[in-house]
Amino acid sequence: MSHKNTPPDSNGNTSTNASRRSLQSTLLRMLGWVLGLAIAGALSLALIIGVGLAMAFPNLPDISDLSDYHPKMPLRIYSADGELLGEFGEERRNYTPIAEIPKVMTNAVLAIEDARFYQHGGVDYLGVIRAGLANVGRAKSQGASTITMQVARNVYLSSEKTFTRKIYEILLTFKLEHFFTKDQILEIYMNQIFLGNRAYGFAAASEAYFGKPLKEITVAEAAMLAGLPKAPSAYNPISNPARARVRQRYIIDRMLENGFISEKEAEAAKNQPLKIRHSTNDHNIHAEYVAEMVRQLVFHQYGEETYTRGLDVTTTLRAADQSTAYKALRKGIMDYERRQVYRGPEKFVDLPTSDSEQELEDAVDEALDDHPDNGDVMAAVVLEADSKHIKALRQAGEVVEIAGEGLKPAQSGLSDKAPPHIKLRRGAIIRVVKTPKDTWEITQLPEVEGAFVAVDPRDGAIRALVGGFDFAKNKFNHVTQAWRQPGSSFKPFIYSAALEKGFTPSTVINDAPLFFDAGVTGGQPWEPKNYDGKFEGPMTLRQGLAKSKNMISIQILRSIGTQYAQDWITRFGFDAEKHPPYLTMALGAGSVTPMQMAVAYSTFANGGYRINPWVISRISDQRGKVLVEAKTSPLDESQRVIEPRNAFLMTSLLQEVTRAGTAARAQATLKRPDIYGKTGTTNDSMDAWFAGYQPTLTAVTWIGYDTPRKLGDRETGGGLSLPVWITYMQTALNGVPVMEP
Secondary structure, X not given: OOOOOOOOOOOOOHHHHHHHHHHHHHXXXXXXXXXXXXXXXXXXXXXXXXXXXXXXXHHOOOOHHHHHOOOOEOEEEEOOOOOEEEEEOOOEEXXXXXXXXXXXXXHHHXXXXXXXXXXXXXXXXXXXXXXXXXXXXXXXXXXXOOHHHHHHHHHHOOOOOOHHHHHHHHHHHHHHHHHOOHHHHHHHHHHHOEOOOOEEOHHHHHHHHHOOOHHHOOHHHHHHHHOOOOOOOOOOOOOOHHHHHHHHHHHHHHHHHOOOOOHXXXXXXXXXXXXXXXXXXXXXXXXXXXXXXXXXHHHHHHHHHHHOEOOEEEEOOOHHHHHHHHHHHHHHHHHHHHOOOOOOOOXXXXXXXXXXXXXXXXXXXXXXXXXXXXXXXXXXXXXXXXXXXXXXXXXXXXXXXXXXXXXXXXXXXXXXXXXXXXXXXXXEEEEEEEOOOOOEEEEOOOOOEEEEEEEOOOOOEEEEEEOOOOOOOOOOOHHHHOOEOOHHHHHHHHHHHHHHOOOOOOOEEEEOOOOEOHHXXXXXXXXXXXXXXXXXXXXXXXHHHHOOOHHHHHHHHHHHOHHHHHHHHHHHOOOHHHOOOOHHHHXXXXXXXXXXXXXXXXXXXXXXXXXOOEOEEEEEOOOOOEEEEOOOOOOOHHHEOOOHHHHHHHHHHHHHHHHHOOOHHHHHHHOOOOOEEEEEEOHXXXXXXXXXXXXXXXXXXXXXXXXXXXXXXXXXXHHHHHHHHHHHHHHHOOOOOOOOO
C-alpha cells in the first residue's frame, strides 16, 4: 500500500510520524477521560467527606472547658517558708503558664515535636509530605502529628488506632485551632503530656528527673526532657540513660537546625554532664508524719478532690526546725542503738560463686530490693568478713570497707564462737552508716522508737514534728497516737496544784522512806524509792523538783489530795480517766501523748493559757486563690487556765531543773538562762522523756519501745531524750534573744 499523502518526518519516515500522532491523540483522549473521572470522583469524595464532617462536627467533645484549663493536680504540702514537705496524688503535675515556661524548654519541644507549630493551622501538610517522603523505603514509619493533634488526642480521645478516631482527631484539631490561640494550645500541651515517673507536664518532669524548678533548666536538660513524650519509658534517663542520651543529642541537633541555639550552645549542651535525680519520692525536708496529718485533715474537708484539685497547703512548720528535729531524733535513737547487743544480720542470701562482677552485682541488687535503705541507715551484702575487716557491696556496685572503730557495734557477730544467726559471713545482709570522718560503720535498724514535737506557746503553731524513727518503717505517729507513762516529767503539774493549795517553792518536805498499803495505792502494797535509791532528808520544793525526788512528789500529792490533783491536771489538757486518783499519779503513772505534754508545758511558758495546737495556716487552689486561711490572734482570758503567779513560780522551779538539777546539761550547753523543763524516766526505765521550753518555743522528746520494755538500767530521760531536745534548741533558738520572766 502506498502512502503518497503522508508527509515524511525529519528523517523522511512518514509511517512513523503518523503512528506517533495517532498515539498522542489516543493518549490525550484517555487523559481527558481520566481527569474527568478524577474530578468527578474528587467532587464526589469531597461531597461525601463534607457530609461526614457536617454530621461528625456536632458530635465532637465540648472544648470550652479548656478555656479555663484545670488538669488533675496533686495535693502539695509546704513549710511556712515554702519548702515542699509532701505530695499526694496519682499524677505529679506543677501547672505552669506559658509565659513562665523557659524559652529553651518550648524550643526543645518544638524542635522535635512540631517545628512549624506557629505556621500551620493544626495539620502540617508540609510535615505530612516530608514524613511521607521520609517513609519511602523505610520499614519504620515517621509520624506527622502536630502538637495540636496531640492535645486533641491526649485530652479528649482514646488511644485506639482506628480510621474513625483519626477523623475525629483531625476535626478536633481544627476546632482547637479555631477557638484557642497557639500559646494556649502549647500551654495545655506543656502541662498535660505524660513524661514518666508519674510526672505530667515539663515542670513536674524537671523536678522528678533533675530535682530543680523548670525555670532553671539548661539546654541539655531541656533536650533530655523533650525526648520523653514519644516514649516516656524507652527514653527515661533513670531507667534507660543510654537511649535517653542518644535521643537528647538528636534533639540538640534539631534545635540547631531550626535556629533555636547556636553551634557553640549545641556543643556545650552535648558535653554537659547531667545530674539525674534517681529517688523521685524523697524530699529534702523529712516531714512525712506531718504530711500525713495534713492529708487526713484536707481529705476530711475536700474528699477525693484532695488528690486532683491541685490544692497547696502551707503549714506552720519551719523547714530548718523540722530538718533539725528529724536529724536530732534519729541521732539520739542511733546513739542508743550503738549501746545495744548486736542482733545479727537481717537475712542471709546465696551469692554466685563465679568470677562475673555483673552477676554478683545483679544478685546483690535483687537481694537489697527487699531491704531498702532507711535514710542514712543503708543496706549492704557482706562479701568478706573476719575479726578485723568487712567488705560489703551496696546496690549499683558501691563497695563498702569497714575496719577499726567501725566494727565495734557488731563485735559479737565477728567472733569465731558467734551463733549462726548473728555470725557475719558472706551473703549476710547488714546495715551500715557513714561516720563524720567519712568512714563506714556497721549498725542495725533500731527497734526502739521515738517522738519529737515543738510548738509555739504563744499561739499553738506546730514548728516541728517527728512521729517516729522513720515513716517508711513505722507509720504510727507517736506524737499524737502513743499513750505512754510520762514518769517524772509529769511532776510539775502536781507541784502546780500544790502551789494553789498554799505550798511555796521554799516549803520544806522530808525526803524519807514511805510505805503504803493496797487501799491507798489502788493496787498492791507500795514502797516507793528514789531513782538513785538515796534519801536526803528535809529539802525545799525547789530542790525536790530539781533532783526529781519521788518521796517529795508523793508527800505533796498526799497532802493536797489525789482527787484535787486529778481535777487540776485537766486544766492543762490531760484526760482525767487516764490518771486515776492514786498516789502513783505523783510519779507519772498515768498515760499521756507527747502532743499533750507539749500543750501542757506551753501553759507554763505563756503565763497560764491553754493553747490548741494547729498546723495548717493556708489552703489555696492551683490558681493561687486562697480557700482557707488561719487567723491568728493573741491569747485572751477565755483561754486562761491557771493564774499568772502559778505559771511564774513553776517557770522558776523548772529553771532550777535546767540550771542545777537533772537537766543541768541544758543551760550549760545552750548557754542561756531562759531554758525551763523536766526530765522523765518511768518505772523500770521503760520511757525516757524531756519536756521543756523557752518563752517562744515548747518542745518534747520521748524515746521508748512500742511494746514497753526496759530501755536499760542506766538509760534516763536526761541521758536519752535531753540531748535530742538540746540539739534541736541550738538551731531553733539561734538568734532568739534571751527572755527571762
